[in-house]
Amino acid sequence: MLLVVVVLHITNSCKKDKLSSQELPTINSEVNLSELKIIYSKDTSASKIGLNGVSETHTAMLKNRNVKWDKMYYLKRDSSRIMEFDLEKSTDVWTFQTNPINCLNKNSLVFIEFNNGKRLNFYMKVFENLKSPDSSSVIADVHYNKIPSKFNGQVMFYTLDKKFINGYQYNEGKIIKAFSPKATNSNNDKTILSDEGKKRVLLNLYVDCAEAYNYNYQVGNPGSGSWVDSGYEECYTSYGSDGNSGGGDGSSSGSGGVSGDGGYTSGPDTSQNGQNVTVDPSITANRKLNCVYSVIEKNSVYSALTVAFTSSNYNLKIVAGILPANITGKTINSKGYNSSDVTIMINNDTESYSVAAYVQAFIHEAYHARIVQVLIQQNRMGAQAFNTTYADSFDQYLAYQMDSTRSAYQARGQTFSSNDSQAEQHNIIAKDTEFIALGMKEAMEIISPSIKNDPYVNWNTYLNYAWEGLQESQAFKDKWGDDEKTPNQSLHESINLLNQYTGCQ
């Protein structure tokens, strides 16, 4: 009899523990799901966070924010309770400091409800770094305030309008570094990893350091499956490792919490201006351009580039108009330097140019606008910045990046030799053209799906095409030869090959 009582007591204790932290297939009676849905809908409404809720200070790493409401992780604590839901999987995979093929992501929505009625609602993004692609993953078991002992990677927190709050890096389930947002004017790398089925391409874009994390990364070539080390060290300084970012929630688990949990009770700041990219009717009324743009505006590269124009300081307008026959697109500062209103004009003679030409023009012009914006911010160009050709600004941008790299070498007490310079320059150029190529590939495979089956269209085809518009730059001459009049078959083959694909007619 005594044995039965002891067994019952143990069983009951285990049940209690389990109830305090569990995954439920649906929703238990303690949780009002409808209320959570209303809160989420209200906090992510367009009026609160703008059209897409992105800007220079808003992460681009939370693209798909649809919530899977059918499954919840629930944790009850002394002073609060946590309700966590996964977001639907995004097509993008992001990574820090790891070989991309070893990286997994998970995005979650977390509600913390405090006993005093206050709430803290935010996103949690998990980056798991596997030791090898075959290593077993524990990402599914990573939850707010519950980090498995075998977890290696990062957990980052964002407000519902996608602003970075804080984050942690873990090694075997233990915090080894804390991240905080740092306001800085220096440029930073943001890595973008596109998941092309099983082939992944990691590319890089300069953005302001608001997201404040960057690391070495690898550039992959889907054609060869090889990976090339790359990276920018000047952005290491953007890390906050002093743990003064709020960090832990005071719980004994030491698993790291969102800044504000356990003390911070105000909701996310949603006062940021929303996206301010406008598309002129001259685009939407044109069947071909409208069709191409409808794909482009969802393009991961284009989105990343135009994020820079979603703050209150810069506005971007996309229009179609008459341009000289040899120009498919042009970026201009429509009202002068001070207003910083930028216009991308696309050639409206749609009979003469291919879909690929327009795809490239949209991405190229967004890139042009972005890099010139960076140069203006860094005082590398004057008021004429937006009236320069793409080639001019690309060379200026390259010079700026080289100076930054040189400074990073010097800061480490290293000599920046001519060989280093050449290698770094090669990396920078390759990285930037790869970025454009990635955007082109993504868009072309949506507009003309059969292109994926073309045995002649490969990663190099897009890489080559990405050089168009740069023919007057020194970088182009270094790559393709000094005489632009000399026919170059691999370049011409790539351009003509992609131009033959139709769609959006």
Next chain:
Amino acid sequence: MKYLIIFLIIFFVSLDLTFSQVTTIKRDTLYYLLDTAKIPINDRIIKIVDAQVFKFYYFRCPCLDEGQMPYLIHRTNDKGEIIDSTKINKIKTIATVPLLYLFHKNYYRFNVEHTVYLLEVLPDKKIIKHLVTTGALLMKM
């Protein structure tokens, strides 16, 4: 009834003509005869490059924007059509200079306004006919 039928016929014919006027782009068909065998290699205005995907016919004339050369292309896997060499004289072909003039006039709309057949004389005197298009130039941005 008779008048109604006549009216409907006239109506639909005119409707068809109206649509035809709207949708049909006037395209000129051009034939260009390429017989390189008669010209020493260094004197040839056309440089032929057989690449992986396309066969390129470059006109050695830096007469387009930024000194770029016009060129015609067709897919290498397009075997073309052998034509009877005795009929070649019956085909009205365009000479090189007028063709270059057309290129220069508006190279970017050339494929919209023209259909071009290249008649290439092979070393064995056979003539092969290929539908070609102008190749893309490097655009400015």
